[in-house]
Amino acid sequence: MLGWYVAKRILLAIPTLFGVTVITFALTYLLPGNPALVKAGPLATPEHIREMERQMGLDQPVVVQYGRYVTGVLRGDLGESSMTGRPVLQDLMQRVPATLELTLASLVVAVLAGVPLGVIAAVRRDGIVDHVSRLLGVAGVAMPTFWTGLLALYVFFYALGVAPPPLGRLDNSVTPPMTITGMYAFDALLTGHWRALGSALHQLVLPALTLGFSVMAPLMRMVRATMLEVLESDYIKAAWAAGLPRRTVIYGDALRNCLIPVITILGVIFGFLMAGNVVVEVVFAWPGIGNYAVTSLMSKDSGPIQSFVLFVAVVYVLVNLAVDVVYGLVDPRIRLH
Amino acid sequence: MSDLLRIENLTVHFDTDDGAVEAVDGASFSIRPGEIFGLVGESGSGKSVTALTILRLLRPPARIVSGRIAFEGRDLLALAAADMRHVRGARISMVFQSPRTSLNPVLPVGAQLERVIRLHAGASAREARERALAMLRECGISEVERRAAQYPHQLSGGMCQRVMIAMALATSPRLLLADEPTTGLDVSIAAQILDLLRDLGHRTGASILLITHDLGVVAGLCDRVAVMHAGQIVETADVRRLFHAPAHPYTRALLRSVPRVDREFAMEPIPGAVPSLLAPPPGCRFASRCPVVMPECRIERPAVTLLEVDHTVSCFAAVTPVRAGAPAEGGDG
Numbered sequence: 001m002l003g004w005y006v007a008k009r010i011l012l013a014i015p016t017l018f019g020v021t022v023i024t025f026a027l028t029y030l031l032p033g034n035p036a037l038v039k040a041g042p043l044a045t046p047e048h049i050r051e052m053e054r055q056m057g058l059d060q061p062v063v064v065q066y067g068r069y070v071t072g073v074l075r076g077d078l079g080e081s082s083m084t085g086r087p088v089l090q091d092l093m094q095r096v097p098a099t100l101e102l103t104l105a106s107l108v109v110a111v112l113a114g115v116p117l118g119v120i121a122a123v124r125r126d127g128i129v130d131h132v133s134r135l136l137g138v139a140g141v142a143m144p145t146f147w148t149g150l151l152a153l154y155v156f157f158y159a160l161g162v163a164p165p166p167l168g169r170l171d172n173s174v175t176p177p178m179t180i181t182g183m184y185a186f187d188a189l190l191t192g193h194w195r196a197l198g199s200a201l202h203q204l205v206l207p208a209l210t211l212g213f214s215v216m217a218p219l220m221r222m223v224r225a226t227m228l229e230v231l232e233s234d235y236i237k238a239a240w241a242a243g244l245p246r247r248t249v250i251y252g253d254a255l256r257n258c259l260i261p262v263i264t265i266l267g268v269i270f271g272f273l274m275a276g277n278v279v280v281e282v283v284f285a286w287p288g289i290g291n292y293a294v295t296s297l298m299s300k301d302s303g304p305i306q307s308f309v310l311f312v313a314v315v316y317v318l319v320n321l322a323v324d325v326v327y328g329l330v331d332p333r334i335r336l337h
Numbered sequence: 338m339s340d341l342l343r344i345e346n347l348t349v350h351f352d353t354d355d356g357a358v359e360a361v362d363g364a365s366f367s368i369r370p371g372e373i374f375g376l377v378g379e380s381g382s383g384k385s386v387t388a389l390t391i392l393r394l395l396r397p398p399a400r401i402v403s404g405r406i407a408f409e410g411r412d413l414l415a416l417a418a419a420d421m422r423h424v425r426g427a428r429i430s431m432v433f434q435s436p437r438t439s440l441n442p443v444l445p446v447g448a449q450l451e452r453v454i455r456l457h458a459g460a461s462a463r464e465a466r467e468r469a470l471a472m473l474r475e476c477g478i479s480e481v482e483r484r485a486a487q488y489p490h491q492l493s494g495g496m497c498q499r500v501m502i503a504m505a506l507a508t509s510p511r512l513l514l515a516d517e518p519t520t521g522l523d524v525s526i527a528a529q530i531l532d533l534l535r536d537l538g539h540r541t542g543a544s545i546l547l548i549t550h551d552l553g554v555v556a557g558l559c560d561r562v563a564v565m566h567a568g569q570i571v572e573t574a575d576v577r578r579l580f581h582a583p584a585h586p587y588t589r590a591l592l593r594s595v596p597r598v599d600r601e602f603a604m605e606p607i608p609g610a611v612p613s614l615l616a617p618p619p620g621c622r623f624a625s626r627c628p629v630v631m632p633e634c635r636i637e638r639p640a641v642t643l644l645e646v647d648h649t650v651s652c653f654a655a656v657t658p659v660r661a662g663a664p665a666e667g668g669d670g
Contacts, residue, residue: 234438243426332488
């Protein structure tokens, strides 16, 4: 039942992803600048450049170029990065775990802060927590992450000296753990490499706080709004009337009925973080796909950019699917078919 | 017999930006052990607010201005919050008017029943399950194992109300507050639910406060009745007495507004609506709708007068029958 549903949804996603390839292709095709020129180097002669164009297929009609691009993608060939000289797929796979690790950590920060604040803000409406959390939420959305990131670095690294320098995922003196998932903190935990675990978490704290803070607000507001609605419902009134303890009514009955909108917003935030932590990755020299995309964009390296956009599109499709599947698990009224 | 519940001079206000809405104004009545007590009145007359006040479930902007609610010798309004929690669901439980939305949609109904039993009876998981199934069976549900595993949306409205009643009575409370328990149910299902309430009430010895706007239900089920209008109790009587010799013009109007087949004259709706409870005028709140209104009705609130045993009324006209016109017209019931 569930397997059939997932298969159907994946089939339905194929046209969407084809649409994305048209856009990514058009994007780089229309982008000013000649990739052949970049690849040939500054000293190339015009003949050399034309030769390069022929090699790269740039002299072919657009449709042919697109066809070659799509068949390549289907075979897992995302082209080559002229910057690293390696296949783009390999580059991406190496960087995805770093981005995923940062995204998950930020999500944990956002949930740990946003959900309790939203609940308390709803239960004690117009109380002090309600006002303070509203202020925090607005601040988190209004302040750009490159600024909060730099501010956090200034305070915790430069002034207080409690945070590590923003130089990637591990301290230089620590050997990375054996690769299982590619996420250092997880791998270190799985292999019992405690020194690497400590260093990985230490490095994660500031970027995760920066990103978590920026996405906490929508989660918090959603929890608050849904809680306010649920707390007014008949079954919560009935739960109070049955003498159930406060904690059970609020965190058991009420919060469980808020899960659907909360999961929806978590899915949106997850997709947003995977694609949107570009700036934070640059600020903290985090070797993820956002950083990769920025560097590629700077050097007009079209393959990695196309692939980054395509990857993000795939992530969105998968996240939406996962969100829908989770709906069916948390709400007995929803049946997947 | 001493009263199980005695409400004295209860006044509840809702604070709004325009002033206080006087939702319940000086209500007094008492419920005896084992009886079914009806509380009737139009929508907005303060019936539900009264019930919620008994369980202290009102939240701001609602505010209890004055009054006493004595239950089993204790004043509920003076009880500590922790003690009140052991009254709710254990000594006094409540059945609400919309069964389908009063059960938690994401929990199986059996689990909802079991946790209330475990909470108040201190039963083990196994005992609670057995008791829950037995209670469901007693409430007329068949295939209880299968039903207990189902979610509220998989059950009909009548079935949900049976579950609610099972939950309310599983802890052997002394008082059951039933707030329009048949709203939204088919007539035949509604009748079954009311029969169930009466049977279980008699079997367990629990008293029932039945809130309704349906005088037919009152006639068939209740021992005594209080009639509420615009936040005030206007008449309290034994159910036979109320139907045979209604004393308050509002009660008479209510009786006339019930469609009946055994009567030659047509039903008459009550003119006007429940007056605004935001800063209501002094005097009787029924004055603007009353066919036998007198000058003093608009100036002073009529006191509660004992007409005979178990029959009180708050009406100037009812205690000065010479000027009251035709008080006999309700006597055909």
